[in-house]
Amino acid sequence: MSQGLEEFIGQPLRRVLYYRPQGDANMDLNWPGIHDVGQGVELSFDTGYFFVTWDNAAEEELSVRHGRMVDFLREGIFEDVSQHADWQAHIGQPLEAMQLLPNEAVVKLGGKQVFVVTAEVDPDSLQVDGMADNLVVFFNPEARTAFFAQYSDTQTA
Secondary structure (H helix, E strand, O other): OOOOOOOHOOOOOOOOEEEHHHHHHHOOOEEEEEEEEEEEEEEEOEOOOOEEEOOOOOOEEEEEEEEEHHOOOOOOEEEEOOOOOHHHHOOEEEEEEEEEEEEEEEEEOOOOEEEEEEEEEOOOOOOOOEEEEEEEEEOOHHHHHHHHHHHOOOOOO
């Protein structure tokens, strides 16, 4: 479990927000099973919030921060994706674990995993490529594994 997130264990997920650059406003970047997020994924629980974002100080590194994204990230747009079909299976499910690895955050909710990785999706081909300053959420372990197979030198879960 990532340090400091123990208080969220067992709490049900209530809401999910994405933080996207201003230029991505009014664009549908959520394809079935793969979402091109931008800069942050915020998870809301009964007693608080935490979010995953890429860190400007360390190339291809992620960080997890307590609180709301709006208090840290100010130049983009926030999108509530709680009602998206991919997130619906996770809303109301308890947080079981959160693991932070290089290039990836693995969130386990109700026996299922959601993977947040430093990557981007080409909107024309839907090809996922590594990218230091963008996030992609994978809901399918096979798609996540196929992505990391391209980068054999990367530590994965």
